[in-house]
Amino acid sequence: MEKRTLHTVLSPRLLDLYSLSDGVVVVIDVFRATSTIATALSNGARAVYPVAGVEQCKQLGQKLGAITAGERNGQVIEGLLHGNSPAEYPRSFIAGKDLVLTTTNGTKLLKMALDQGAAEVITGSFVNLGSVCQYLVSSNKNVILACSGWKDRFNLEDTMFAGAVVAQIERHFHMNCDSSLMAKQQYQLHEADMKTFIRQTSHWHRLKAFGLEKDLEFCVTPGGAEVLPLYNPQNGTLNAVALG
Template structure:
């Protein structure tokens, strides 16, 4: 019988260096809100999304290519960029066929870390595209690292809950000897039926709800609300 591939969960970018990415698919998880926004924009027909870590680079690429620039720092739209990091900002009648250059506090940083450290493949995941991510990971049959973007290197609950949702669906296809994965799965199973209520206790909820983003945050934990696979290829996120 063929050995199953391994699955690990990195709870923070500060722990990411502990994992071997060389033959692994890395799932970038930034539930509130980068990877949820990415899923929404791609589901609604965006041609591609160019994720950049730096604000000036975002402005430069946007000017060069004549595309939409978007980003936030600490939950607020960055001065000089056109749009923010809200899934609601990218309906089909706006984003269809367009290119988006996006910079965020945590998610784009972790994505570039994964690429620089030689991940075999990088995909983005959040509750809105949960099924697409799970189906892809099972089909690939490669080692998986679930990478939580966290909050400025500090652990957060919502990314861990999504990792747990993935694990609960696909664990039979993987070898999992990883306490962070065990914790993530058990936490998800404990709260999967009261997610809208549970997320109201999180630090990120309190930070972002202060800007009136409650509906955003509920969308971000709604399973399969924008069920599209998003992969990173040649510097761009595209629909898989």
């Protein structure tokens, strides 16, 4: 049987160059949307509603009686109850509740993938690396690792996560993709000193100004929230999927 393909998309601006109709798109926004989504779901959130706009977030939250949360440029949006920090969603707070979330980069990319006809969309970060890899191997679809970046620009933390995925699953795929090769080699070069290396990134410095260092360290720690968030197009939610 012919092997499936695996590609890494380094910026949302490049997404339309790839066919998504027969693939699983992994939306990656390590700092912090996809880390927060995994954390909320692993701590018992009933569902996460990712939305692109602030007003939509407010309106849907009011309609559902849900927690509304989001950020723009790293800061909590005025009029929303909570931010985009994994630390804000412990089990004692989020279990059994719905979360409506809007962010600068991650939720926008998820909508783009859906608009371009992605067969399936999941979200990934270091905190649920194992679950993402397990799902991609067991799926019978091609894989697109889609990095959210920062306002359409390349960033290192999303690319490093893509590289971590590639390093674990590439033997199951046909990989003729320079961005995947680069991501894997960059990850392997810094895997042992990730928390030190990541401090050099532009996004670290941007968010450090808001006192978020502990957040960011958690976001690059593998296994902190092992759950598989899968998008359900019927009701517009990300839900935790049980893996066999």
